[in-house]
Amino acid sequence: MGKDAPSPPPAPDYTGAAIAQGAANIDAARATAKLSNPNVYSPYGNQTVTYEGDIPTVTQTLTPQSQQVLNAQNATKLGLADLSQQGLTTAQNVMGTPFQFGGPSVQTALDTSQIAKMPVNAGTTGQEAIMSRLEPSLARNRVSTETQLINQGLRPGSEAYDNAIKLLGQQENDQRTQAALTGINLDTSANAQGFNQALQGGQFGNTAQQQALAQAISGRQMPLNEITALMSGSQIQNPQFGAYQGANVQAAPIANATAQTGQYNQNLYNQQVGTANAQNAGLFQLGGSALGAYGMMNAAPMMLSDRRLKSNIKRIGTHKLGIGIYEYDIMGRHEIGVMAQEVEKVMPEAIGRHHTGYMMVDYGRING
Numbered sequence: 001m002g003k004d005a006p007s008p009p010p011a012p013d014y015t016g017a018a019i020a021q022g023a024a025n026i027d028a029a030r031a032t033a034k035l036s037n038p039n040v041y042s043p044y045g046n047q048t049v050t051y052e053g054d055i056p057t058v059t060q061t062l063t064p065q066s067q068q069v070l071n072a073q074n075a076t077k078l079g080l081a082d083l084s085q086q087g088l089t090t091a092q093n094v095m096g097t098p099f100q101f102g103g104p105s106v107q108t109a110l111d112t113s114q115i116a117k118m119p120v121n122a123g124t125t126g127q128e129a130i131m132s133r134l135e136p137s138l139a140r141n142r143v144s145t146e147t148q149l150i151n152q153g154l155r156p157g158s159e160a161y162d163n164a165i166k167l168l169g170q171q172e173n174d175q176r177t178q179a180a181l182t183g184i185n186l187d188t189s190a191n192a193q194g195f196n197q198a199l200q201g202g203q204f205g206n207t208a209q210q211q212a213l214a215q216a217i218s219g220r221q222m223p224l225n226e227i228t229a230l231m232s233g234s235q236i237q238n239p240q241f242g243a244y245q246g247a248n249v250q251a252a253p254i255a256n257a258t259a260q261t262g263q264y265n266q267n268l269y270n271q272q273v274g275t276a277n278a279q280n281a282g283l284f285q286l287g288g289s290a291l292g293a294y295g296m297m298n299a300a301p302m303m304l305s306d307r308r309l310k311s312n313i314k315r316i317g318t319h320k321l322g323i324g325i326y327e328y329d330i331m332g333r334h335e336i337g338v339m340a341q342e343v344e345k346v347m348p349e350a351i352g353r354h355h356t357g358y359m360m361v362d363y364g365r366i367n368g
Contacts, residue, residue, distance in 0.1 A: 012262035014255075021255040028251035030054065036245055047241040060241055091223040130179040130186075138172050302352050304330075305340040305361040321346050321366060338366070 033056060040047040045062035062070060145168050154161040307313075310328040316336070317325035323342040328335060340359035343366060344351045350365040 009262070009265035009268070012258045014258065017255045017258035021251065021253075024251035024254055040241060042241075045241070094220055094223050128183075130183045131176070134175060134179045138175065142168060142172070302360050302362045302364075303337075304354060304358055305337055305343070306358040307339045307341050309358060310339075319366070337361075337363075 033051075033054075037049045037056065037058075039049060043063070044066045045060060047058060047060045050057045050059070145164065149161050149164055154164070156162075156165075310326075310330045313326050313328040315324045315326050319325050319338055321343070323338055323346060325336065325338060328337075338361060340351060340361050343361050344359065347366055350362040352360040352362060354360055
């Protein structure tokens, strides 16, 4: 054994701290209610707060003028309610009649009968107009060319005559192709213009139908809107007082303080235990360095030899004083010596005390 270990601190009274914390919370809540809800005296009236135990009662009293305003407001509400009741009959009649719409019908298809036809097959308008002018011109030009070739001495069947007629045919084909393309472009443009006009006409009709439908719906909803306006119109407002409220007044942190105190005491205890362990370790080191083998007993006049510090004790002989000589382990080392408790019985003057309380033996005296 070494220096006596300190006693551990008592456990904190967490139950008592919790009860005390609860009581402190209640007191804080009461203080919060009273501090946060003062009596109010304003030009519009008064608001007072009283308590029956922990139950608050808020009393609001209007001034005579404010009371008159409130009465007027209630009378206005009553009058509007009566008026809306009259409108309710009209609304019931409207809602009791199924909705019918007699406006123009929605146009779902376009009238394309008057749109210029596309040149899908021969004989379309644009192409006919151009070709009716082109073909006579081509015929006159062919007759003129043939006459000119004959006048030049070229006869049908000759190479020069046939080449000239062939070239003329190619030119005629090119002119017919160009005329056909021009006719197609004219017909396409006319068709697109007609389609757009028909589309605009359909959209115009649908827009008119939508407007007529909106007017019919508005006429059906008007009685309902009138009732809603009467019931929710702008009205006189009551004077406003602050609502009963509370702000938190923090209670004394009793439970937290108790826990912190317990932790502080535990830390202090741990420090004390550490100090005692360090002192005992120093004592063991001192004893280990002081005690040597049996031959050292004459060299050291006073050494620790308390039986409480030794272990694995085995008697190996007898001292001249009649006490035993032992081998044992002490302070982590294997040593040979006597037991201080036995020396105390036969030669108490050879015993001393270490400051830690352990017994020491004056080997010089017992071996003298």
